[in-house]
Amino acid sequence: MKKIYLMVISFLLVGLVFTGCxxxxxxxxxxxxxxxxxxxxxxxxxxxxxxxxxxAMTWPSTLTPLASPTHNLxxxxxxxxxxxxxxxxxxxxxxKAALGILDFVKNKQYEIGHSGSYYWKGKxxxxxxxxxxxxxxxxxxxYSWFYYGDGMKYMNKVYDRFGILNFxxxxxxxxxxxxxxxxxxxxxxxxxxxMRIPGLAGEVMAKLGVSVTNxxxxxxxxxxxxxxxxxxxxxxxxxxxxxxxxxxxxxxxxGWHEPASEMQFMVNKKAFEKLPKAYQNILITAMKxxxxxxxxxxxxxxxxxxxxxxxxxPDIKVKSFPQPVMQKMKDATTEVFNKYASENKLFKExxxxxxxxxxxxxxxxxxxxYGYIQTTDSLK
Ligand code: CA
Numbered sequence: 142m143k144k145i146y147l148m149v150i151s152f153l154l155v156g157l158v159f160t161g162c163x164x165x166x167x168x169x170x171x172x173x174x175x176x177x178x179x180x181x182x183x184x185x186x187x188x189x190x191x192x193x194x195x196x197a198m199t200w201p202s203t204l205t206p207l208a209s210p211t212h213n214l215x216x217x218x219x220x221x222x223x224x225x226x227x228x229x230x231x232x233x234x235x236x237k238a239a240l241g242i243l244d245f246v247k248n249k250q251y252e253i254g255h256s257g258s259y260y261w262k263g264k265x266x267x268x269x270x271x272x273x274x275x276x277x278x279x280x281x282x283x284y285s286w287f288y289y290g291d292g293m294k295y296m297n298k299v300y301d302r303f304g305i306l307n308f309x310x311x312x313x314x315x316x317x318x319x320x321x322x323x324x325x326x327x328x329x330x331x332x333x334x335x336m337r338i339p340g341l342a343g344e345v346m347a348k349l350g351v352s353v354t355n356x357x358x359x360x361x362x363x364x365x366x367x368x369x370x371x372x373x374x375x376x377x378x379x380x381x382x383x384x385x386x387x388x389x390x391x392x393x394x395x396g397w398h399e400p401a402s403e404m405q406f407m408v409n410k411k412a413f414e415k416l417p418k419a420y421q422n423i424l425i426t427a428m429k430x431x432x433x434x435x436x437x438x439x440x441x442x443x444x445x446x447x448x449x450x451x452x453x454x455p456d457i458k459v460k461s462f463p464q465p466v467m468q469k470m471k472d473a474t475t476e477v478f479n480k481y482a483s484e485n486k487l488f489k490e491x492x493x494x495x496x497x498x499x500x501x502x503x504x505x506x507x508x509x510x511y512g513y514i515q516t517t518d519s520l521k
Contacts, residue, residue: 188419192226194412197246198255199239202232206379206438210311210404211255213431221423226416228253243407247303252412255310258405259340266481267299270491271307273316273402275342275474277495280312280401280436281510282502290498295491306413308428310404311435314443318394318462319374320365320386325394325462328469337361337373341477342398348473365389374398378450379442387454395461397470404435 196215200207208230215228231251233239242254243261259272271292278286286292287309300307319338325331332350343353356364356373364370366389373390375381387393406428413421450457462470482489 188222188417189225190417190420192416192420194226194228194252195231196228196253196255197231197236197238197242197251199233199242199257199260200255201234202230204232206311206313206435206442207404208232208255209438210406210428210431210435213434214406214427217427217430218420218423221427222420226420226423243303243305246305246407246409249409249412252409254405254407256405256407258307258403262340265299265302266485267295267487267491269341270495271296271299271309271403271405273399274478274495275345275398275400276471277400278499278502279506280314282499282506283401283403284309284312284433285502286495286498291494295494298487300407303407304410306408306410308406308408308425309432310406310428311432312404313376313380313399313402313439314436315377315396316374316399316402317377317381318396318398319372320381320390321372321392321394322365322368322390323371324392324458324460325466327463328466331466334371335369337364337370338398341474342374344477345398345470345473348476349469362386362389376402377439377443378446379439382446382450387450387457391456391458393457393459395459397462397467404432406432 196211198208198211202208202211211228211230215230218226218228236245238245240256240260242251242256243264245251246254257272258268258270261268271287273283277283283292287296296307319336321334323330323334328349331346333352335352335354336346337354337356338346338351339355343355347353354370356370361370361373361375362385365373365386373386375384375386377396381387408424413424416424461467478492482492
């Protein structure tokens, strides 16, 4: 049976090559080429249905690079459908509910949303796995887990209860550990300091005696300058430079708590199912492309910003937390993970799955790119 099938395929191919070369086709090739031509016709028939979607995002619509994937998505979708499928973008300035995005999409007030999965920790602890976790995966490891490991499978499982299809929506890459007014030499230096550090990392820092506070973005610089807080974390040079933290807190620590913060596209499942198949494919492709693009944009912005910061403020001291301090942070992280794992079966399953994936992926990260940089960077 298989043999006959292969023969038919070969015949079709021979027929196509011949007709393509302008040779007069035989009867067989004429007949066998016919269904192929018909199929080509079907593919060529373009979808022209008019669709308008609204997208709500957590950030102001002008805040790059966080909002960039939404602009790229809307443009790509429109371009690829000759303007038939439009996505209107509503930033925080319009809907006024930065942390209302999940509900907006769930209730179909918006067909699509752009946000960060770990903001929904209060609704379901398992949403944290799709942004980043302390001591977790790098951007490359994480995207490999999403697309080729079990990442997307778990994403769908967690978001199904909200009637939402969730997709990666852009990545900041590794975030810096934050700006500190004083150097951290031992774990004791962390005790009693006031720091803005949200999410799971905040829980970890609290275990180490840090007084964790949450301050709105607009008040961060003043709080640090006036000493209301002693330290804060934001993102990395590309986004930190605009905030001016380097002018008031000279110690800039390398990252541990957000190794690859992922944004998310949330799509209302029913709205997605109503789309013509061609638009579904276009939407998925455009989300994937615009998500990856944010990483490149932010990587570029960070290299440019860091070069500028170093020149303008040579007093900035880049530090890594001493290894004993990092070990304490890691132990506290494991404690936090184990607590959630004992309360939630799916949490435990995803935790084990991610840890196993990191183990394999990290060996290659170290031997490959990291090995290349380590062995070649100091050469003249
Ligand atoms: Ca951050």
